[in-house]
Amino acid sequence: MHRLAWYTPGQDEQELRESLILALLDSGETVMLQDCSSNYIFIANLPDLWQVPAGCEPTDENLFGSELALRLSDLKQGLNVSGASGMLEVNAGEDRIFQFAAYTTVTRGEQLVIKTTIREVTAERRREQLLRSLLREVSHRSKNLMAIIQSLASQTARFTLSKDEFLRKFRGRLHALSQAQDLITDSDWRGASVFDLLRQQSNLYLPEYPHLVRMHGDNVLLNPNGAVYVGLAFHELVVNTISHGGNLASHLPVTLHCTRSQTDGEDRLEILWEEPLSNRPIEPKSEGHKHNAHFGSVVLEKVVPAALAGEAVYEIHTHHIRYRLTFPI
Structure with a gap:
């Protein structure tokens, strides 16, 4: 023995x-x-x-x-x-x-x-259950991201005329998705705040002009799905600022207003982007030739509000641009 x-x-x-x-x-x-x-x-x-x-x-x-x-x-x-x-x-x-x-x-x-x-073994089993739930969540979100990426790729290709232009635009949009996903992961999958999403894009594309974008109002924490699409909208807006903003050193500040409200007992968020263009006026879009042929506007006016079950209005006037997005939270 x-x-x-x-x-x-x-x-x-x-x-x-x-x-x-x-x-x-x-x-x-x-x-x-x-x-x-x-x-x-x-x-x-x-x-x-x-x-x-x-x-x-x-x-x-x-x-x-x-x-x-x-x-x-x-x-x-x-x-x-x-x-x-x-x-x-x-x-x-x-x-x-x-x-x-x-x-x-x-x-x-x-x-x-x-x-x-x-x-x-209560704590061990709870950890195992949490891990299984997280793995299911990762699988679900991975499938969603793949669907978004596939849509972005096909639509970007549809609205570009050359391979170089496609690669430049698609890489930018893909990077915007990955950045939003980083914020979501850092928050243990709770989501990301509106201001952090915009700050990501402005830090990436406007690092020399940190005060060009001003944020006011309710810094709401968006769920993961909302964070992905709002981050994509901010990417399009910031890139548009660079493309039509002229001399950014003299560009008037862009203002983002976030307002949380209740309508018929439902919590809603309004995101209002106001961008003055006094240093470089552009032609407003006309009824006969809306700029929907540009995929950036398709993202802002159709893709993002549809994904969030909300509404959006994207207006380009002679001296300013206004984008208003409202959706339930």
Whole structure:
């Protein structure tokens, strides 16, 4: 028989046993010993859900109740030789989970005993459940992103005339998606705030003009889906500022207003982008030739509001640009 512990010869074995029992009690590990007739010999650190009965010998039934006692009986039924083992998990009250592990061993007196340990695994199972949920969420969002990327690729190709132009525009939009995704990931998948999304784009494309874009109002935390599409809208607006803004050093400040409100009991957010163009007037779009042939405006007027179940108006006037996006949050 293998020795289960080592100690210096000549030590007082009774004192060692007492030290071992004290260490066991301090560890919090539940240990129970039963003989081959299922009579209890020893119980230590029983979880607070169960109590050793007063005035009578403990049994599986008066310790754990009839239902769990039946499961434990089935578990121990085959433990009739040394080295046999078995395990089961129990969903106890208050959403707690315990793992019962039983195995047989032989004492020095050649007595067959069943040792059962009880360990609470609630936190481990919750972590496993959370991990499974996160993996499902990652899978779901990956499919959504792939669909968005596929749409961006096809629509960008549709509205560009050369490969170089396509690559430049598509890479910019793809980078906007990845940046929004970085914010979402950093927030443990809760989403991203409106101002952070705009700050990302302005820091990337307007690093030399940090005060060109001013943000006011309610800095709302958007859910992951909202963050992706609002980030894409900001990308188009900032890139447009560069393309038609002329001398950015003398460009008047662009203002973003965010207003949270309630309409018919529904929380809504209005995002208003106002960009003056006094240093470089441009021709406003006419009814006969709306600039919808430009995919940037398609993103702003159709793709983004449709994805958010909202509405958008994109107006280009002689001396200013205004983009208004409203959607439920």
